[in-house]
Amino acid sequence: MMMRGGVSPLYFFAWRRSRIGMQFVEILFEVCMKKFVFAAFFSVSIPLGYAQPIWSDGSLHRSEIDIFAREKMYAVYLNPFLIREESEKMFRENKDKLKYSEVDWEEKFSSYLMNNDFSSGKKVVVARVLQAVNKSVVSRKVRVSNIVSAVVLPLNELEYDRVRKMPEVTLVNEIKNSEMEISSFPYYDYNGGGELVSWAKVAVNSDDGFSVFNPFYYVDVHPGALQSTSEYDVNVIYASAGAGDYSYHSSAIARIVGAKRNLIFSRGINPGQPLYLAATSPSFIFVVPAIEAAIHHADVRGVNAVLNISMNNGDEIAGDPYSTNPHDETGKTMLRASNRFLVTQSAGNAKPGHFNGDACPHVYNVDGAILDNDAILSVGAIDRTGDRMMDSINFYPGDYPTPIASRSGPCVDFYAPGGEIYAYVNQNNQLNFGSGTSYAAPIVAAIASRYGDTQTKPLVRESYVKSILMPTGYNDGGRPIKIPRYSTNPVGVLRHHPVIQAIAPVNNHRIGYIRDNNFFQRPEEFWTSSDNFGSFAVDLGQVRDVKGVRIVLETSSPGNNPVNFQVFGSSMALQNNPLNYYYFAPSVLIKNHTEPFQYERVPIFIPLNGNYRSLRIDGMNPTSWFAVVEVEVYGF
Structure with a gap:
């Protein structure tokens, strides 16, 4: 007997015609129609709510009726074993299994799956869930995951209770709509042949002629008009519904990592490195599908790479201290991303009154601690002296400086340069510097991407970065502050x-x-x-x-x-x-x-x-x- 349970996040699903042939598609469609599954997918979107008898009862109080109107977003996880069972059942109805041995049957079925982006069994199970709550994928709020077995639905309390008890459903997780924060805005800078070379590039030993063709992925706000310049190459692979034109934060990361050697402004850690951006807005609801978009882009290409997330949970309230732990949607998505990516996340900037702030409530961690061999790194920021960064920054170009400090504590893996980094060009076409852990995390990812190729496993890159850590002479709560310094001859790499x-x-x-x-x-x-x-x-x-x-x-x-x-x-x-x-x-x-x-x-x-x-x-x-x-x- 199959056990109940499950898990997964979300990624936009695009209908595409099957590559296996129109004749087989027509057969599948006919079978699905017989099973009542396509009615839920192609019906006109049904108004949310319940049937008339509930409203005509007359015995319900107003507070009970209001339940139907209150909706939250949930990730609804489907039973993967039931999905496979339904796929095999539908495939068997169209193919005579007796023609094949068991091994040949598996080969035929696998070939069928490879040629269909969205399996028939998953359609059946998703359709049952949608029918149970009178919704359809025509609704703009409904998203079907292309990464794992999940569908994202707006549900009220009664719908939530109904769905979580369905045999097709293993877990229902609320997706919180808390805001994320953008964590931005002795070695010395110098002029190198008409380009500014940041002290950060010198500090991490990347001031060389090394060329990097491995891709650099990052999740960030949209760069707007600064997306296309002659100074760096940003390929926007995804833009969420909430992605706005925030410009400077995203373009600053692009410049720090990939600014070219072309005698214009500054030089990046890896000049000319190809950059792939999944653009989002600072909200968990939009950050999760952006991470999944990056996963999808890399996975369909069979690529292993780095993924930087210079965003954090900005909630200072202790009531929900670990919103990026493995049991939260963002934490689970980051863990899934670690199958393909070494993930770097900024530790976050502490604001006035929180200068000794613990990074744990703001970054991925497991019960207030970091783990080895999970391919997820939380990165704090140092200044040019090697001490923990404490500075004043402009959160938006032109605003008043705000004191900040790099977050610290047991949930920070290590540090990287983040104070006074020349990172963005202002309205007067002048190169300006900023400070923040947003700049430290992508520097670590850029150094890690120098190691290996597109088949190098994330755990190997994690091991490489940890093998090249050097102490700066300062401490974080008794722990030595260390930064990575690029090496072509590392020792002790997995x-x-x-x-x-x-x-x-x-x-x-x-x-x-x-x-x-x-x-x-x-x-x-x-x-x-x-x-x-x-x-x-x-x-x-x-x-x-x-x-x-x-x-x-x-x-x-x-x-x-x-x-x-x-x-x-x-x-x-x-x-x-x-x-x-x-x-x-x-x-x-x-x-x-x-x-x-x-x-x-x-x-x-x-x-x-x-x-x-x-x-x-x-x-x-x-x-x-x-x-x-x-x-x-x-x-x-």
């Missing part, structure tokens, strides 16, 4: 050990999915044990130094629930014999690990320490089938 072979005693024909470097684009391609307990084994091709395994789960668990793992190791090669799996698979226990929470397509890191060629991983998921999307092995 390596990704490719999985050469994988086997499983159950559904072995699906086990290849766990090593195909596909996280999101074919959402129903994952290995599953079809039970709460499952086991699989991987072969690294030779004995390797292993420091950890990163596992991406497919799960229908309703959120904050643990998963238990046992890892076994061996120096011997795997035998490709799933029928005698437990006889040949590794049997020496090397690790017991309990992960305290799980979410759909959110990675889990299991630390290990030893030399192994093959690993067997047993999983026990009390609240879902044990299912795996991807497995990565790391070591030295």
Whole structure:
């Protein structure tokens, strides 16, 4: 029996014609019509509310009736196993399975999924949810996720209660509409051949002729008219409905990272680096789909890169101190992004009265702490002396200076230059400087993007950056303040050990999915044990130094629930014999690990320490089938 549960955020879904052929599309459409699913998608948008008997009862108080009008935005997570079941059911109705062996059947079904952007099973499940609350995707407020199994809906209290009890739904999370804040506005600057070279470029050891062609992604406000200049190349890949023309903040980051060597104004950390912007407004509702847009852009191209977010939760109220933790929509989305990106986030600027402000309420963290090997870095800012930045800035060009200081504390991974950085050109065509952690975070991402290529894993880039940290001589609450300094000869950087072979005693024909470097684009391609307990084994091709395994789960668990793992190791090669799996698979226990929470397509890191060629991983998921999307092995 399938367990309930689930998780995911949101990304705009665009209807496109299937590439598998019009004849098959017509067959699918006919089947869907028989199942009443397309009525919910293509109907005229129905007014929100409930049927007449509720309003004609006469016994309802005004306060009860008002419930129907109060709506909030929710991410509604769908059961991924039910989606796959519906997809197979509809595919079987149009294809004679008896023609194929089980392996051939899987190949045919996978080919069908690859050629359809939005699977028929997902259409069925989404349609049921929409029908339950009398909504349709014609409504501008309804968004279907293209990254994970979710739909974003405006729901009132009664609709919320109805939806969360549906068997198709695993979790319903409110998307908060709190405002994010923009965190912006001895070494010395110098004039280098007609260009200003910032002290920041010198401090991080990037004052060289190095050219970077790896992409740099960032989520920020829209640069407006400053998007297209001869000084840097910004490709706007997405603009949310709330994206406004804020100009300077976004263009300043573009200049700091990618300003070209062309004798105009200033020189970036990586001159001429290609920049990809997902534009948003300072609101969580719009930031989440912007992050997903960046994920989608990179994932369809099979690219690993860096993603900078110079925005923070701006709420100083202690009532909701960790709005970017792993259980919040923004936190979960950042974790999913870490499958493709090394994510850097500004630590935020403390304002008067909060100069010793803790960064934890404003950045991604887990229970008030940072973790290694999660590919998410929170970056504070230093001034040109190496101390924590304390300065006065103009939040908008032309306004009065406001005192600020870099946030600090246990949720800051490390620091980078952020004080008095020449970053934007004013209305008089003059280069001006600004200060803020908004400038520090992209500098770290720019340095990280120098390492490797578009296939370099995020955990490898995280390890690289941490291997080149140097102390400045100052402290943050007793911890040495450190900044990254670019090096071509780093020591102690993790390596990704490719999985050469994988086997499983159950559904072995699906086990290849766990090593195909596909996280999101074919959402129903994952290995599953079809039970709460499952086991699989991987072969690294030779004995390797292993420091950890990163596992991406497919799960229908309703959120904050643990998963238990046992890892076994061996120096011997795997035998490709799933029928005698437990006889040949590794049997020496090397690790017991309990992960305290799980979410759909959110990675889990299991630390290990030893030399192994093959690993067997047993999983026990009390609240879902044990299912795996991807497995990565790391070591030295």
